Amino acid sequence: MSFSFSATVARRGFDVSFELAEGETLAVLGPNGSGKSTLLNLIAGLLTPDAGEAVLGGETLFRGRVFTPPHARGISLLAQEALLFPHLSVLNNVAFGPTSAGVKRADALRTARRWLAEVDASEFETRRPAQLSGGQTQRIAVARALAAEPRLLLLDEPMAALDVAVAPAIRRMLRRVLEKRTAIIVTHDVLDAFTLADRVIVIDRGHVVEDGPTRSVLEQPRDPFTAGIAGLNVLAGIRTAGGMRTAAGDELQLPGPADVTPGTACTAAIRPSGIRISGERPAGAANSLRRVVRDLEPRGDLVRLGSDDLAADVAPALVADLDVTPGSSVWFSFEPADATLYATAR
Amino acid sequence: MPRIAPSGPGSVPRWVLAIAIIGALFVVLPLVAMVVRVNWGEFIPLITSESSVDALLLSLRTSAAATALCIVFGVPMALVLARTSFPGQRIARSLVLLPLVLPPVVGGIALLYTFGRQGLLREPMNVLGIQIAFSTTAVILAQTFVALPFLVLSLEGALRTVGTRYEAVAATLGAGPTTVLRRITLPLVLPALVSGSVLSFARALGEFGATLTFAGSLQGVTRTLPLEIYLQRETDPDTAVALALVLVAVAVLVVGLAHQAGSRTRAGGGLL
């Protein structure tokens, strides 16, 4: 079920187009307010665009005066909150899609039971939504969305409202059910994108700023937001013979692909965990940059030190030993193996 | 569910409690005063007289019919007010709710000028051969007129509280607008629909001014319980107070039953 989409909504400064191949799962990343929800609402038919065109499997969803209402689109929307119908049992929730499509009740219940089994929630079929935990309701919401046999499945941050403890199980389940399925998943979590999506688009202020296969977009980001969400430092500069010269004038030693010729614009992505911190310039380090620490932020068992353009994840003990506080000046060092260099224009 | 406030009786300042008790007494004392005045020895004969029974049955019949009309027209009105937007919507809402603040007598006069023999609709009604004045239909119209806002108001509020998210999800699951209304929207606001209907029924049961002005007063045809009480008051205060007590009892019964039904659907629905 291939899908092409192009729409503008003037009052929200929204202008997005992309295509999706049959069976492909697309992750949509972007900061809050970038237009991700607008995108999903436009696709689902809960919002009307000012202009544009969307075609799903040869059927026009909207173009000019043509507008297919939500219930006739064959697109299921799985929201952040499960939104199970509170007055229906779990089984009837899941059977809602089939019965709405006119399937006979017995057949609809059979379909519902099959999907409940698929998401490991068969035991809850007689319960009311109020009697379930967050993880359970989200499983059932997935079953309900899939039981409607959507041609396109939309997922709006399906794991954002869940405990970190249950998210991995739901993610595994989604990975299983999304295989070979045409789907769009809006997420904040780079892990979701890596595990679930074949392709990623990044939206910022209503426009697509990145579009490509998941790995290449997330490992070689050219947009600061993408770098941030991918957890990478990015430095822009000019390719030199041994590496690159950053905009700030620092010379870096980095191997790069042959097609990035010296003198062209290039970008280096550096993993924060690969950056070492020291009070004195370390001897023998390939690349060392002196930076003023702007902030310190605990991250699990590490502390993230942020400067204007580089962030490093270091052990708290080291932070204490070096007596790092905001305003301290320290050396950020990394080896070529912890960085990737690529042409800025892709 | 019999539950005391979670933080115990001390969670409200004492003075608030004191004022609340005075307020409650203000409502309850007049009822007590009425009960005290009832001639209990004659109570049963008084309320089972032919005219009393006629009035009670007429009241129940017309109030039920008025409530049905309120549901038939009020549900779509509430849906349009809560789920659509159109120019002049605020004015439309104010107009619909006007009977709430209008003295019932004024409502009766307005109905007279609409459905009366000399009213606005006299031509079409003559053509159709409809005579509403002095008929039971007139009573039902008067009651519907004053009771309709109660249903619209409570239902519209509930629709806004429930929001449109469940409806949107249902639509993306392939349910058309009518299916969404039948299987999602109405079940979600069922408690409000029940309580709104009860309010409407209670209001219809107590309707007096508009009925008196618009429908007249004839035993078994247009003389509802409040009109019978008003008439008996002139000559037979014992009957009047006995019937008043019956009216209160019926109202309490209906409200109590509906409250039960409401809390049952609430418990089941797990919403609101």
Place this chain on the structure above:
Amino acid sequence: MTRTKASGRSIRNLSALVLAAAVVTGAAACAGTSAEPAAGTSAPDASASATATTAPAGTITVFAAASLKATFTKLGTDFEAANPGTTVTFSFAGSSDLVTQITGGAPADVFASADTKNMTKLTAATLVSGTPVDFATNILEIATPPGNPAGVKSFQDLANPDITTVICAPAVPCGAATVTVEQATGVTIPAVSEESAVTDVLGKVSSGEADAGLVYATDVQGAGSTVEGVPFAESSAAVNTYPIAALSATKSPGLAQAFIDYVTGADGQAVLTTAGFGKP
């Protein structure tokens, strides 16, 4: 229930009262001394000083049947004008309501009832001082919308089911009178509504909802041009008599009696006749 002051300017009344009191006490204390300068500020001198000596000044409250509202309001103003220094306050309501209030201790000096039955309740309870006096009568009349569209000419016409007739419920006085006339004539009225009050009957007739209504002659008179009256001879079968009496609880028995005398006197009777009441 409506409470009306026969004369609205209470401050002026108060000053008049003080003046009148000064006249009376002055006359008592130094007989022969002319009270002219003091009384000179109020109405015609001769009548003022004459009444001041016969009727005591002060305020009385008259409880009167609702059907007397227009006439008694006028009579009160006239009485005050004729007796400077007096104030007559009215409370108009249904006669049975008023009896309930008086029995309950309401501060009334005079009671004017729309029927003898309610007056009898008070005399039986020994709340009346002296014997009630009949001061007016009232008979039924047919009221029709302006132009009498159904062409009602007689009481017998009301038996026609095609003529939409509204009457009072038998429980209220005008309805009781209607029943009496029906029994006396053998005519049964297929009424479409039996109202609790005369005003409701008039409302249905004046709005054109009903072709005819049975109300009192005074109601037809009071309704002005909104209804037309059709008098009928059979109404003599039910003549409603209005009695008036001073109440035993009054603190101004003299003034109360003066007001009753005024109502039953020539001036009072003239006002009542104009309003459509009959002679007692």
